[in-house]
Amino acid sequence: MDTYTFATSRQIDFPVYIRINTLEGKQTPVPYSVLLKHPEIRHVGSVQSSTSELYVTAQLWAESKPLGVSIQTPHMFFKNSRTWNKWLELPVLVKDCPISSQIAITVWDLSACPANGSLDHTVPYGGTTITLFDNDGALRKGRQKCRVYRNRAADGQIPSSTPHIPRPKRRKRNQEPSSPLPEQEELERLEQLFKKHEMNEIPQNDWLDQLVFQSVGKKAREVDEASRKRSAVRKIAKRKAAQKNATGSGNGAANPPDNSDEESESDDELDDGEQFTLYVDFPRWDFPVVFEDHEYQPSKLMREFQATASVSAIGNNKPPPEVRYGPGIAAGNSIVDDEDYPVIQIFDPEQFQKENPCETKHRRLVRSDRNAYSDADQKPNAKLRDELNEILSYGPTQDLSPQEKDVVWTFRRYLSRDKRALVKVVKATDWSNPSEVRQMADLIPRWAKIDIDSALELLGPTYDSPVVRAYAVDRLRQADDAELLLYLLQLVQALKFEKYDIKEEGLPPSSLARFLIDRAAKNFILGNYLHWFLMVECDDEGPDTNAANRKLFARVEYHFMVELEKRDPEQRKTLLRQAEMVAILSRISKEIRFSRTNRLSKIESLKKYLADPKNELIKIDPPIPLSLDPEIEVSGVYPDEAGVFKSSLSPLLIHFKVANSPSNAATSTSTQPRGQSQSQSQSQGKYPIIFKTGDDLRQDQLVIQIITLMNNLLLKENLDLKLTPYRILATSPSAGAVQFIPSTPISAVSAKYKGSVLAYLRANNPDSSGPLGVRKETMDTYIRSCAGYCVITYILGVGDRHLDNLLLQPSGHFFHIDFGFILGRDPKPFAPLIKLCKEMVEGLGGTTSPQYAQFKQYCFTAYTALRKSSSLVLNLFSLMVQSSVQDIRLVEEQMGTIGGAVGKVRERFHLDVSEEEAVRLLDQVLADSVNAVFGVVIDRLHEFVQGWRA
Missing domain, CATH: 1.25.40.70 (Phosphatidylinositol 3-kinase, accessory domain (PIK))
Known part of the structure; x- marks a missing residue:
């Protein structure tokens, strides 16, 4: 099959065009009896001549409202037929037309004697209304046949009283549906074929086409003549039935007439004798044009309503509230029948945003000053105690229902002995009520x-x-x-x-x-x-x-x-000196970054800048605490050991001279355990850092802070996973410093040792008696660090994981860097939830080895321990919801409500299931990550791109 191609209406930056072609139909002469009663009719142009001068107007409507002004054809004189063949350009673009757009076309006649003394000499000859989009949502194209309703102006309302395709007539009671005549069905079929022939969908043959056109024209005239005869017969039958009913009513023996369809019958009677058809043309397009609506950004109130409604529907297993439109208002191009919708439901976006006034009144009465001290000594029964315990077990992101708030407030004094209950009572308090505020102000100081x-x-x-x-x-x-x-x-x-x-x-x-x-x-x-x-x-x-x-x-x-x-004025001076040093490093970094030279030239320039006495970096006297790690005092830099990394931002590698040791720091407040490589560097009197400009490091700073916190939480549980929470400090929104940990990317290890992390560990820590030929302490460090980072990156939703941001030290310490995507965001499709590549598993000896089983056990233990402290982690993220951290801001905007980032982290904790079920879910995620095919493809594509850039 050929590829199906279409365009959307939003792509059509073109006005709406319609061509008025031909008006066909035979006008019935006006009876003399009518002319005697209404002599002004004889001055109407169409009454005087069957080819009198007419003009046509077209106007675009949508949702029962006009879009722009009407456009008309010029005045024309006709000889044999009323044919205009004039294109009309409507003042609206196709891309701006809603799905309910329709064109109201009115044919206007002229009268020398306007009614009611008006100066307007135009009277409607007939009107029709055609939708711009068909029932399938496609823009109409080509020739269209429109039914003209005599003596009426086109109606652009929804539903229209002048549709271009007449709606089926209503049947009387006990009346069988009337089937269309075979001649009419055949004529409609031929018209569809004519349309395809005109669109070049049917091959053309000139001599045969002329014969067919003549035969079809003759057939159409026969159908029109038969239709007029049937109309005349119906009129005679109706007239006789009316006379019979009048006679019966005079005798008092006839049934009362059925007037249920009187209006529709009278309307049809006007058109039965005269059936006019207007042929119009729409522009033809190479491809079908499908309607596409413009997506407006919903308001904050609507976003909160949608989020609340979806949560309510999920929690209560109830469908969202049904929304209906009022009389005369339709959704899209649908038709609303007032008889089918006698009750009007109005959409209220504040339904889930404001409390029920009845509940507010009830709560105000229950919590009034009269009852303030009556519940002072109240104690819950067994059932209420269970309910209160369940409420106290709620996480920090879970809201309380009005009933739960009443229960918590009633037993607030009983709960004052429980330290967990204060937050719940605060949530249950109406802080706009002075009485409740006064009671809480007295109660909070006495709380546990x-x-x-x-x-x-x-x-x-x-x-x-x-x-x-x-x-x-x-x-x-x-x-x-x-x-x-x-x-x-x-x-x-x-x-x-x-x-x-x-x-x-x-x-x-x-x-x-x-x-x-x-x-x-x-x-x-x-x-x-x-x-x-x-x-x-x-x-x-x-x-x-x-x-x-x-x-x-x-x-x-x-x-x-x-x-x-x-x-302490000296402390203030120290901070000012730090700011001066950071300003010098920022200036040097920008000059290196924007210099149009190769990497070797940039390194030489960096060494010159650092060695220049004007920059006051070669010797810092007196020594100054490093802003990245204030426990370390530095007295200068080593210019010869400086370097520039391969990156578009050209980060700088600078080695500082350490003037003191961490053990000598008098006011040590560090909470970060120092790695083996870091201790070795500091013992040699060096502290390497990476300084970069052009990048916002606040997101990486946040992730490292959370990793440090989780490491402390695990250490309190006597679980040391050998993590490496290096230090990061953002010195401005576009600059910062990172502690440099000597290590090797997994990609370099894989390239040097032919994809074997185990061979790397054996080469640096050989031991024939150890597990897999590696020293026992090194293998244990590798197992623990792999487990720790797998669990933590899963909870934080760290994305964009590849072999270049997974690092490994000779001591077996494994860790992640570059946290540009968190909270489940990932630029690569189908990325696994945990980065557990085959190189990492190979270093563990494969999925069937005892080391892999131990790795999984560490993952389960760490995950269980961190779930116990999930409230602390969630509360820390809740304080960051209005920060400038990139991914938190993006998630908050996408979710449309405050707390979207907290919800993302809460999903990874699986707090809604038991501990055993949560461990089973983590086990499934580990299994899926090991067997993920797209992870391998992503790594290979990343290697290809990096090699191409190099």
Whole structure:
């Protein structure tokens, strides 16, 4: 079969055209009895002559409303037939026409005596209405036959009273349907063949075509004559029936007449004697043109409604609410019959956005001051205790129903002994009710101390009560600096949800900003990261950022600098020196990046820049804490060991001179375990970093922070998976530094050792008595690190995984880099959910080896342990929903509602199933990833592209 090709109406940047061809039909002379009653009729042009002057107007309509003005043909004089053959250009483009578009065509006659003294001498000769798109949604093309309704102007309403194809007549009661005459069916069949012949779908033969045209013309005249005769017979029959009914009614013996179809009969009676047909032409296209609507971006309210309706339908197994249109309003080109829809249902987008007024009134009565203390000593029975325990087990993203809110509020004092219940009670509180706010303000200080993850949830965007946020900040004061550093990135984002008085000079003592400034001023490591996190947000002037947020971060940074000036001026000077060094590195990086030379020339230029005394990098005196890792003080750089990576952004590799050791740091707050290679580099007095410009590192910074947090959570469960959470710091929205870990990509290992990771491990750690000929500690490190990163990248939905961003160290440490796609986004189609390539499995000895079984066991154990702390991870992501992290912003826009990113992470935790079922699902994902064919194809394509670029 040939390839079927079509175009869409959105591609047709062309006006709507229609050609008025010929009006055919025989006009019945007006009886003298009518002329005596209405003498003005004798002055109508068509009454005086069967070929009188007529003109035609065409106007586009849609949804019972006109689109533009009407266009008319010029005045013409006819000899034998009324033929115009004139194209009319309507003032609307095809791409702008909705599916319900139709053209109202009216043939106008002239009258010397207009009715009612009007100055308009035109009277309607007849009208017809034809849809622009047919029933299949295709744009009409070629010749069309339109029924003309005498003495009526075309009706553009939906449904139209002048359709170009008459609707079937209504039958009376107990009346059998009338079948069309065989002559009419044959004539319609021939007309369809004529249309195909005109479209060159039937081969043309001139001499034979002339004979056929003459025969068909004769046949058409015979059908018209037979139709007029039948019309005359029906009129006589109706007249006799009317006289008989009148006689019967006079005697009082006849049945009352049936007037159910009186209107339709009278309408048909006008047209039975005269059947006129107007032939029009639409432009012909090489391909069928199918209607395509313009997709408008739905409003925020509609997106939230759709998301809420879909969740409600899934949770309750109920279909979405049915939406019907009112009288005279149709969806698309469908016809609405008012008799079939006596009840009008109106779509209300606020149905799932605002509470039911009856429920609001009920809750206000139940929670009034009269009942404020009556439930003080109430205790739930066994059934209610089970219900409360189930509510307390809900995750942070699950909302409470009105009934659940009432139950939680009723037993709020009973629940005050449970630290898990505070968040649920806060959700159940109506913070617009002063009485409930007053009761919660008295109850919260006496509540059992909540965990840090619950405090983080209370700092999110959905809680704006100053009482609640002040309590959450007070709970954060109990955390030490090491724990606070784990959440500092999210706490800085949570500043957006604070409400400050612009006229107030300082910051409220109970605010989150004041708390962070006080803690950061006491600890330089916290102050270092707080300073750079704030500076990045202040410099972010992207199109998706909010100017008010930039002012907020600038205000907090100002107060932080003021506080440092009071407490420790040297710390402020240190931060300023760090900013100067970062500015110098940014300038050098940009010059190297935009220089039009090869990589070797760029490396030589970099060495010269670093060795230039004007840049003050060859020797830094006194030593300065590195902004990437403030525990490390650096005293200079090694210019001869600098390098430039193969990349379009030309990242710089710089080795700093280490002036101190991490063990000598007086105020160590590090939460990241240091890898073997890192310790070796620092013991040699070097700290290598990668500095790059032109790339936003905030997303990679977030992923590394979550990996560091998950590593700490696993270590608390006595599970060391040998992770390598290297450090990343974004110094601006388009620049940053990355800790360099000496390692080898799996692609290079595969190329050197013929696709064998096991051969690489054997070459660096040989042991004939060890598992698979590798030293036992190295193999154990490889197994653990593979399991850890498989689970973590699965939970975070890390995408774009290939052999160049999977790295391996000689010690067996396996880790991922380059987190440009997260939350399930992936530029490659059919990518597996976990990157478990055949090279990784080969390093484990295959899927049947004991090492692979141990690898799976580590995956299950780590996944189970992280599911227990899922609330903490979800709360951290909920604080990032309004951040400038690329994939979080994209997911929020695609989902159309706040919390889309949190939902993506929650899906990977499978919190709606049991622990055994979740492990079984993870096992299935691992099996699918090992057997994924597209993963191998993607790796080979990536190798080909990289080789071609090189």
